[in-house]
Structure formats: C-alpha cells, structure tokens
Amino acid sequence: MSSLRAAADDLHDDLVRLRRDLHREPELGLELPRTQEKVLAALDGLPLETTTGTSLSSVTAVLRGSAPGPVVLLRGDMDALPLTERTGLPYASEVAGLMHACGHDLHTAMLVGAARLLAGTEFAGSVVFMFQPGEEGQAGARHMIDEGVLDAAGERPVAAYALHVTSALLPGGVFVTRRGPLMSAADVVQVTVTGAGGHGSQPHLAKDPIPVGSAIVTALQTFATRAFDAFDPVVITVGSFNAGTAANIIPPEARLGLTIRSFSPEARARATDGVRELATGIAGAHGLTASVDHEMGYPVTVNDPSEAELAAATVGDLYGPDRFVWAPDPMTTAEDFSYILNDVPGAFVFLGACPPGRDPRTAPFNHAPDAVFDDAVLADGATLLAELALRRIAAGG
Numbered sequence: 001m002s003s004l005r006a007a008a009d010d011l012h013d014d015l016v017r018l019r020r021d022l023h024r025e026p027e028l029g030l031e032l033p034r035t036q037e038k039v040l041a042a043l044d045g046l047p048l049e050t051t052t053g054t055s056l057s058s059v060t061a062v063l064r065g066s067a068p069g070p071v072v073l074l075r076g077d078m079d080a081l082p083l084t085e086r087t088g089l090p091y092a093s094e095v096a097g098l099m100h101a102c103g104h105d106l107h108t109a110m111l112v113g114a115a116r117l118l119a120g121t122e123f124a125g126s127v128v129f130m131f132q133p134g135e136e137g138q139a140g141a142r143h144m145i146d147e148g149v150l151d152a153a154g155e156r157p158v159a160a161y162a163l164h165v166t167s168a169l170l171p172g173g174v175f176v177t178r179r180g181p182l183m184s185a186a187d188v189v190q191v192t193v194t195g196a197g198g199h200g201s202q203p204h205l206a207k208d209p210i211p212v213g214s215a216i217v218t219a220l221q222t223f224a225t226r227a228f229d230a231f232d233p234v235v236i237t238v239g240s241f242n243a244g245t246a247a248n249i250i251p252p253e254a255r256l257g258l259t260i261r262s263f264s265p266e267a268r269a270r271a272t273d274g275v276r277e278l279a280t281g282i283a284g285a286h287g288l289t290a291s292v293d294h295e296m297g298y299p300v301t302v303n304d305p306s307e308a309e310l311a312a313a314t315v316g317d318l319y320g321p322d323r324f325v326w327a328p329d330p331m332t333t334a335e336d337f338s339y340i341l342n343d344v345p346g347a348f349v350f351l352g353a354c355p356p357g358r359d360p361r362t363a364p365f366n367h368a369p370d371a372v373f374d375d376a377v378l379a380d381g382a383t384l385l386a387e388l389a390l391r392r393i394a395a396g397g
C-alpha cells in the first residue's frame with residue numbers, strides 16, 4: 001500500500017465527520033459562510049497560505065513544497081442545491097429546502113483530505129487548493145479565476161484536477177474519465193422574428209413572422225445535420241415557438257426558444273455563429289428582422305488527453321485496474337471546472353459513490369432528493385487528488 005493510502009486511512013474518520021457536518025448544514029450559491037468557516041477550521045494548523053474570496057465565499061490555500069517547482073491546482077466545489085432532502089439519513093440536511101444532493105460536501109472533505117496528506121509529504125513545487133462556491137449555475141469557478149486563483153502560487157499551474165462523485169451509474173469506488181471532451185456545453189438562445197401584423201385576408205400588406213419563423217426552424221435542422229462533423233455533432237432543439245392570438249390575425253412577431261448542446265469549443269462557436277446568421281439572414285431575405293439573444297452556459301469540459309492518462313495510470317497503481325473505466329462517450333451534463341480546463345490542462349474524474357446494497361443502475365442519481373453518496377470513498381478520493389499532484393509535480397513543468 002502506498003504511504004499516502006496508509007495516511008489517508010488514518011484521516012478517514014475525520015473526513016467522514018467533516019463531510020457529515022457539511023451535509024447537515026448545506027448552503028446555496030456563491031455565499032457559503034458556514035461552509036467557509038468549516039473549511040478554514042479543518043485547514044487550521046496546516047502550513048498553508050490561505051486567502052478568502054471577496055465576491056464569493058471561496059477559500060484558496062497554497063501549500064509550498066520544500067523546494068520550488070511546478071504548481072498544480074486541485075479543486076473541490078462546496079455548494080448545495082435548493083431541494084428538500086428525503087434520504088432519512090441520520091446526518092440529513094437540517095436546513096429546510098436545501099440539500100447536498102450533488103455530493104459537493106464529499107468534494108470539500110476530499111480536498112481537505114488532500115491538503116492534509118500533502119502537508120505531510122516532501123515535494124518540490126506548490127499545490128493550490130481551490131475551495132469553490134457556486135458550481136450549480138453561478139459560475140463560481142469563473143469568479144475565482146477573476147479573483148486570481150490561477151496566480152495564487154505566483155505562477156500558473158501546469159495542471160489542474162477535480163473529482164466528482166455520483167450516487168448512481170457507477171459502482172462504489174470506481175473512477176471514470178475520458179480523454180478530450182467529457183461533458184457538453186449547453187447554451188440557450190432566444191430568437192425574436194419581427195415583422196408587421198395585419199389582417200389574415202391581406203398578407204401582402206403585412207410581414208408575417210410565422211412562415212419566416214418556421215423557415216428558421218427547418219433551416220436549423222438542416223444546419224445541424226450538414227454543417228458539423230458526424231463525430232463532433234451538435235444537438236439543436238427548438239423547444240418553444242410562440243406567435244399569434246387568433247386564426248385570422250397576422251401577428252407582429254414570433255418567438256423561438258432553443259438549446260444548443262455541443263461537445264467541442266469549435267462546434268460550439270460554429271453553432272453560436274450559425275444560428276445567428278441563419279435567423280437574421282432568413283428574416284432579412286423575407287424583409288423581416290430577427291434578434292438573437294444567446295445565454296451562454298458553461299463551456300465544454302475538455303480533459304487534456306495526457307492528464308486523463310495520468311489519472312487512469314494513477315488509479316490503476318493505487319487501486320488496481322478494476323477500479324478504473326474509460327467513459328466511451330461524453331456526458332450531456334455541464335460543469336464549471338470547464339473554465340479552469342480552458343486555461344490549464346487537466347482532468348476531471350468521476351468517482352462512483354453508490355452505497356452498498358443499492359444497484360447503481362437504478363439508484364437515485366445526483367440532484368434527486370433521495371440520492372445517497374457513500375462516505376467510504378472519501379479517503380480514496382483524497383488520496384487520488386494528492387497522488388495526482390505529486391506525480392504531476394514530479395513530472396516537471
């Protein structure tokens with residue numbers, strides 16, 4: 001057994017206590033004051049340079065090795081979700097309407113564990129521990145980048161790693177990742193086609209937005225199938241189309257709401273531009289106008305292939321090859337660690353935390369009120385993060 005694994009076993013009870021304490025008192029969004037306090041208390045006494053965020057309740061802690069060397073960033077997100085817990089666990093949420101239903105309480109505890117493990121280890125370099133609020137839609141990672149987390153150690157990290165637990169899909173203790181795209185980007189677009197209303201009997205005196213909006217819908221489906229590589233596809237869904245009030249009135253405008261899912265930055269950019277060009281071009285060709293509003297979601301989460309390989313090899317060495325699986329396809333969920341991976345090569349790794357006695361194929365998944373995440377994975381998750389940092393630092397800048 002590696003020395004880190006043995007040390008992690010000694011930490012296990014502390015990490016379980018911390019995780020359950022966080023679980024009882026979930027907080028939402030960018031402001032997690034109680035969570036921040038608990039993290040600072042758990043890190044107290046370690047030789048860390050610790051700073052807290054100004055626009056959010058983040059904690060950034062830098063651990064310097066015994067000599068200079070490469071910087072590695074490890075991240076754990078800390079926020080909960082607005083739902084009422086129905087697990088019946090003894091340490092279930094005590095805050096009405098809030099629950100750690102995505103396992104971020106485990107991520108926080110594992111990152112504390114990694115800090116404690118690395119503080120007792122010799123290495124030449126630095127490790128940045130990024131305790132992040134606001135993953136569930138508030139782009140907390142983006143805020144922490146704006147506040148300088150990537151420069152916290154004085155120079156840019158050479159690599160960044162994060163773990164995410166799942167309450168289902170994977171057997172407990174199994175690690176999964178992928179080279180390249182791991183999760184999609186999902187953007188929302190509102191298109192408003194503006195013409196001129198009129199009497200249904202005299203369309204030549206109006207500018208009818210309904211056939212023009214319909215032409216945009218069909219053009220988007222042609223665009224999705226003809227403008228993208230079959231192996232780098234996009235999914236464009238027009239989920240709402242609203243226009244008009246009566247059968248004999250030509251309405252002045254039509255509104256379309258659509259989502260674009262993509263798996264590479266290139267396809268995402270092409271889809272973003274293409275939707276705008278098609279909508280405005282088709283409307284213009286018919287003498288109408290279209291306005292296009294993009295609400296950009298999180299970017300595509302793209303693993304660096306060699307960092308994903310390092311994660312796979314490290315899991316194999318620590319726990320054996322049976323504990324690692326390559327994901328065949330990306331997932332259609334999104335994750336704001338993607339902002340970090342846009343700037344720093346790295347890997348995002350899933351860790352199965354389905355409790356014993358539940359079938360991962362049917363267990364309630366993350367974000368469900370009865371989703372349960374098994375504490376037993378805490379030491380292994382902390383060990384993997386610490387070991388990845390050590391190996392990447394040893395590999396050099």
Ligand SMILES: [Zn+2]
Nearest residue numbers: 102104135164
């Ligand atoms: Zn999550």
